Amino acid sequence: MLNLLWLIPALPFLGFLLLAVFGGRMNKTGVAFLGVGSVGISALLTILIGIDFISSPPDGYSFNQTLWVWMNIAGFKPGIAFHLDSLSLIFTFAISFVGFLIHIYSAEFMIDDEGYSRFFAYMNLFVALMITLVLADNFLLLYLGWEGVGLCSYLLIGFWYKEPANVYAANKAFIVTRIGDTSMAIGLFLLVLHFNTLDIQNILQSVSTQWVRGSSLAVLTAFLLLGGALGKSAQLPLQTWLPDAMAGPSPVSALIHAATMVTAGVYLIARTHTLFDFAPIAQNAVATIGALTLLIAGFSALTQTDIKKVLAYSTISQIGYMFLALGVGAWALGIFHFMIHAFFKALLFLAAGAVINALHHEHNMFKMGGLRKELPVVYWTFLIASASLAAFPLITAGFYSKDEIIWYSWASNIGSPWLWLISLIGAFITSVYTFRMVFAIFFGEQKTPVSQKPGKRIKITLIVLAALSVLGGFVELPETMGGFAPFTHFLHHTLPAVALRSEESGIELLFQIITAVLTLAGIYLAYQFYFKNVKFTERFKQTGLSKFLFSGCGFDWLYDRAFMYPAIFFARINRNDFIDNIYTFITWLSTALNGMLIKTQTGRIRWYATVITMGAVITLTIVLVS
Amino acid sequence: MTFVPFESGLILAAVLFLLGLIGVLVRRNIIFMLLSTEIMLNASGLAFVTASARWMQPEGQVMFIFILAMAAAEVSVGLALIMQIYHQFKTLDTDTLNNMKG
Numbered sequence: 001m002l003n004l005l006w007l008i009p010a011l012p013f014l015g016f017l018l019l020a021v022f023g024g025r026m027n028k029t030g031v032a033f034l035g036v037g038s039v040g041i042s043a044l045l046t047i048l049i050g051i052d053f054i055s056s057p058p059d060g061y062s063f064n065q066t067l068w069v070w071m072n073i074a075g076f077k078p079g080i081a082f083h084l085d086s087l088s089l090i091f092t093f094a095i096s097f098v099g100f101l102i103h104i105y106s107a108e109f110m111i112d113d114e115g116y117s118r119f120f121a122y123m124n125l126f127v128a129l130m131i132t133l134v135l136a137d138n139f140l141l142l143y144l145g146w147e148g149v150g151l152c153s154y155l156l157i158g159f160w161y162k163e164p165a166n167v168y169a170a171n172k173a174f175i176v177t178r179i180g181d182t183s184m185a186i187g188l189f190l191l192v193l194h195f196n197t198l199d200i201q202n203i204l205q206s207v208s209t210q211w212v213r214g215s216s217l218a219v220l221t222a223f224l225l226l227g228g229a230l231g232k233s234a235q236l237p238l239q240t241w242l243p244d245a246m247a248g249p250s251p252v253s254a255l256i257h258a259a260t261m262v263t264a265g266v267y268l269i270a271r272t273h274t275l276f277d278f279a280p281i282a283q284n285a286v287a288t289i290g291a292l293t294l295l296i297a298g299f300s301a302l303t304q305t306d307i308k309k310v311l312a313y314s315t316i317s318q319i320g321y322m323f324l325a326l327g328v329g330a331w332a333l334g335i336f337h338f339m340i341h342a343f344f345k346a347l348l349f350l351a352a353g354a355v356i357n358a359l360h361h362e363h364n365m366f367k368m369g370g371l372r373k374e375l376p377v378v379y380w381t382f383l384i385a386s387a388s389l390a391a392f393p394l395i396t397a398g399f400y401s402k403d404e405i406i407w408y409s410w411a412s413n414i415g416s417p418w419l420w421l422i423s424l425i426g427a428f429i430t431s432v433y434t435f436r437m438v439f440a441i442f443f444g445e446q447k448t449p450v451s452q453k454p455g456k457r458i459k460i461t462l463i464v465l466a467a468l469s470v471l472g473g474f475v476e477l478p479e480t481m482g483g484f485a486p487f488t489h490f491l492h493h494t495l496p497a498v499a500l501r502s503e504e505s506g507i508e509l510l511f512q513i514i515t516a517v518l519t520l521a522g523i524y525l526a527y528q529f530y531f532k533n534v535k536f537t538e539r540f541k542q543t544g545l546s547k548f549l550f551s552g553c554g555f556d557w558l559y560d561r562a563f564m565y566p567a568i569f570f571a572r573i574n575r576n577d578f579i580d581n582i583y584t585f586i587t588w589l590s591t592a593l594n595g596m597l598i599k600t601q602t603g604r605i606r607w608y609a610t611v612i613t614m615g616a617v618i619t620l621t622i623v624l625v626s
Numbered sequence: 627m628t629f630v631p632f633e634s635g636l637i638l639a640a641v642l643f644l645l646g647l648i649g650v651l652v653r654r655n656i657i658f659m660l661l662s663t664e665i666m667l668n669a670s671g672l673a674f675v676t677a678s679a680r681w682m683q684p685e686g687q688v689m690f691i692f693i694l695a696m697a698a699a700e701v702s703v704g705l706a707l708i709m710q711i712y713h714q715f716k717t718l719d720t721d722t723l724n725n726m727k728g
Contacts, residue, residue, distance in 0.1 A: 603724030605659070609650050 001052040002063050004045060005082050008092060009135060011042045012128035016121050023117030032107040035120030036100070039127050043100040046092050053089055054490070061085060061493040062201075064137060078198050081137035087494040090335060091134040091267055094342045098259040098465075099127040105350050105461040106251040108454075109357065113249075119159065123255065126152035130260035134267055139188050139198040142268075146184070146232070149261050150177050156252040157245045169247035176241040180231015184268075187224030190217075204274040213278050222275050222282035225268060233265025233319050236293040240555050242316055243300075246308040250353025253308060257315040258346035263338050266322045273331055273495055283414065287327020291409075291422040294320025296553050298429035302436070303549040307352050307365040310437050314389060315345060317426060324423055325405040328412040331495035332488040337401040340472050344388040344398060347465035351382040354454040354462070355441060362448055365437060370446030378454060379442050381462040386438050388469040390431035390523065393516035397473030402427060404478055407511050413499045420511075427515055431522030436530040480509045635676030642669035656711065656718045660704050667697050 015038025023031055053063070062085035069079045084092075103123060110119050129152060133145025151174075158170030192198060194217075195206050211218050229235070234242035242262070246253055256262060269276060269286060276283045294317045301313035318341050325334035358375060359368060372379045388398035406427060410420035454462075476487040488497070548554055600611075642665055649662025671690040678686020712718055 601726075603726040605656075605720045605723075606651055606654070613647060613651070 001049055002058065002084070003065065005049060005063065005065050005084055005135070006067055008042050008045050008049070008096065009082075009128050009131040011038045011045075012124040012131070014038060016125040016128060019117050019121035019124060023121055026117060028111065028116050031117040031120055035117075035124055036103040036107050038124055039096065039100045039103045042127070042131070043096040046089075046096045049084070050089055050093055053084065057493075066137070070140070076192070076196055076198075078138045078140040080141060082135040083137040083201065084135065085494045086490050087267075087270060087335065088134045090339060090491070091263070092131055094263075094339050095127060095130050095134065095259045098342045098346050099123075099130075099255060101461045101464060102251050102254050102259070102346060102350065103127075104457050105254075105353075106249075108457040109251055109353060110249065115159065119156075119249070122152055122155045122159070123251075126156065126255060126260055130264070133264055136200070138200060139191065139203070142200070142271075143185070143188065146228070146264060146268075147181065149264060150174060150181065150232070153177075153245070153256055153261050156256070157248040159248050159252060163247075166247040169241075169244040173241040173245050176238055177231040180228045180238055182227075183224050183231070184228025187221050187228065190221050190224065200271060204272065207278055208274050211278055214280055215278075218275065219279040219281050222272075222279035223285070225272055225275065226282055226286060229265030229268045230289065231265075232268075233262050233323070234316050235265070235319065235323060236289050236296065237555070239293060239297065239316050240559060243309050243312045246306070246312055250308070250349055250356060253311070254346045254349035254353070257311070257349060258342040262315060262319055263322075263342070266319065266326065266334060266338050269323070269326045270331055270335055270495060273326075276326075277329075277496075280414070283327055283329070285327075286323050287409070287414070287419055290320045290323025290325075290327055291419050291426075292320075293317070294324065294426040295422050295429075298426050298433065299549050300553055301433040302429060303546050305366055306363045307356070307368075307437065307441065308349070308363060310365070310433060311345070311348050311352060314348075314430065314433065315341075317430065318345070318389070321402060321405050321423065321426070324409055324419060328409050328415040328419065328498070329496075330405060330408040330412060330498040332491040333401065333404050333408060333498070335491055335495070336476050336487055337405060340388070340397045340401040340469070343465055343472050344385040344469040347381055347385040347462060347469055348389065350458070350465070351378050351385065351462055354378045354458055355382075358450045358452050358454070359448045360451055365440045367447050368441045369444040369448075370442070371450070372442040374446070374450045375453065377459045377462060381466040382442070383438060384466045385469050386434045390434040391427060391515070391519050392431075392523075393519065395470065397469050397471070399516075399519075400473035400476055400478065403512055403515050404476070406515055407478070407508055408498055410511065411500050411508070413501050415501075424515060424518060428518045428522045431519045432526045435523045435526035439526060439530050478508065478512065480512060630676075630679075632676060632680045635679075636673060639669045639673040639676065642666075642672065645669075654719050654721055656708055656720050656723075659720065660701070660708065663704075664697060664701065667693055667700075 015034055018034055019026075019031065026034070062083060064081060064083050066079045066081040069077050071077065103120070106119065106123065110116055113119060126149060129145045129148030131145075133142055133149060136142035136145060154170045154174040157173050158167045160166050161170075188198065191203055195203050197203065207218070231238045242257075245256060248256075276286065297313045297316035297320060301310050301317065304310045304313060318337070322334040322337050322341070325331070325337060355368065355371065355375065355378060356363060358371070358378075362368065384396070388396040391399040391402040393399050406420065406423045409415045409423050410417060475485075477484045551557060646662045646664075646666030646669060649665065650659050653659050653662060671693045674686040674689045674693070676686075678684065678689075708718065711723065715723060717723065
């Protein structure tokens with residue numbers, strides 16, 4: 001069964017190839033069948049392989065499959081090879097399964113779009129490359145997937161390319177992530193230079209035996225890889241592309257935010273955890289960046305009016321939590337939050353897409369309202385996902401994943417009260433902005449009439465994801481609730497367990513109660529300020545602080561001034577390209593000489609004859625004299 | 627049988643060639659230019675024949691026959707062109723026939 005591993009990325013890739021070549025000639029049913037089917041079989045295979053892997057684990061709890069050697073240059077031979085262990089299995093599962101649900105949803109959602117087959121071709125490629133990324137056995141193949149998802153995100157964000165704004169957003173996403181990718185590529189060059197291999201397991205092995213903990217080389221490499229992760233995962237300071245990436249269709253946002261693309265950074269850090277372990281400064285940076293990002297993005301989400309932008313900022317914020325977990329050494333919990341986040345964030349985006357479609361492409365959530373009765377399925381699933389995002393205590397999956405992260409940001413031996421405080425504030429803000437959104441969209445009076453109700457395929461997708469958003473949490477219970485944690489036990493075959501500060505063990509329950517109370521307070525606050533007592537918030541909207549937060553804390557403004565304007569300025573100065581002047585001079589010279597020669601062409605035969613004679617005389621003279 | 631001295635033959639050829647050249651350069655009527663070219667051709671032919679007599683070799687005379695044949699061909703083509711030129715422009719003055727300038 002494990003030998004079928006290669007089919008998981010290969011099937012969506014095959015789907016992409018078929019759709020890209022024959023998609024234009026197929027009817028929409030055929031396109032949907034092929035596009036959804038390829039990912040569907042891939043998801044089914046993942047589940048079967050996962051069951052096989054767990055029930056009869058291979059030696060060393062990992063399975064390698066080499067298809068062929070990619071290239072062989074002086075002993076450096078990366079292969080097209082896959083490595084399955086508990087970490088990549090969980091990622092593959094989340095990607096293929098959530099991706100499959102998003103595909104089902106898209107089959108209905110995009111039905112009226114003229115680019116139907118193009119859409120599914122891109123989506124299939126996206127899933128294929130993301131699975132390649134997480135299954136890759138060496139960094140080169142991982143980098144292929146890494147750049148591939150970058151390309152697909154570019155294609156899908158700019159899917160409606162007739163709008164210049166969408167193309168701008170696609171360019172922005174591509175260029176900003178490219179900054180991180182460059183840093184990552186340099187990091188990989190460093191690794192090749194030292195180990196002459198890109199095989200991930202080999203490198204991690206060599207790092208732990210050959211490098212010194214905290215040496216500048218380890219720190220430098222870790223920081224360079226972190227740069228790549230920051231770009232892809234939209235963390236501070238490269239987070240600006242994600243809110244603009246909302247230009248794509250809603251299923252694309254769901255795919256980018258939940259299953260693919262932005263979680264690549266989390267995967268990279270978890271995969272190279274040994275390296276980060278050997279570079280404590282870099283690991284601290286991961287935690288600090290995660291904490292700052294989750295706070296800043298959370299505040300920005302508070303002021304947004306576009307429903308998809310709220311969700312975008314909440315993604316940045318939640319990935320901040322994952323980074324925080326990785327940064328304090330709670331590797332498995334970062335991955336757990338990734339999986340739960342994939343469920344509820346995909347659900348939120350898909351439900352938001354259904355709402356937007358129902359209201360004539362209205363994005364402003366304050367023009368919605370009262371949709372509770374009109375769209376009951378969307379309402380309930382959205383509510384469940386929101387509760388999960390806000391970490392509503394006990395019943396939602398988000399509670400189990402986020403609460404643990406908050407606890408470990410204090411209790412881990414490299415955690416600190418500051419990180420805990422920030423993550424706690426973040427949790428509070430999360431519940432405020434999430435329920436602000438719920439109240440604005442589904443409660444109050446109806447402001448826009450519903451034009452189109454979601455169909456069967458959309459509803460099924462939403463319900464399945466809602467079930468996962470609730471039940472997904474019960475595979476990982478905190479110590480205080482029995483400590484039934486098969487998920488982390490499973491992951492601990494690959495990732496080390498979190499090391500606790502010895503003295504803090506009995507107060508976990510207290511921390512959980514604080515978090516739970518704050519979450520509920522946040523929901524109440526949202527109810528007060530955005531539902532009952534709107535006047536205060538109207539006044540707040542006029543303040544400079546609100547505008548500052550609305551613009552994403554001015555990062556775009558800052559980057560415009562720091563990088564874009566100088567670049568444009570120099571471009572203006574050098575408009576008449578300096579180097580070009582040399583070549584312009586050459587053309588000018590030949591034109592001038594040409595003008596002079598033209599004058600000798602008088603059209604008089606006698607003049608020509610005279611010149612020929614003169615030439616002959618001169619030549620003869622030279623020959624005779626010399 | 628008296629031999630014409632080699633030098634005088636060459637001098638005659640040179641004088642004839644120069645006369646032809648001057649004719650080409652100063653005449654404006656295209657027929658006279660054609661005539662002058664013929665003179666130049668024959669001057670060079672004379673130089674060939676003189677040289678062949680000087681070294682008692684037949685190649686110079688063979689060359690002259692070539693020149694004659696070529697001159698005949700050239701004259702026929704040239705005269706035909708002149709006919710066409712006159713037909714088109716109603717003039718034989720080469721200085722006014724300068725449509726091909728720059």
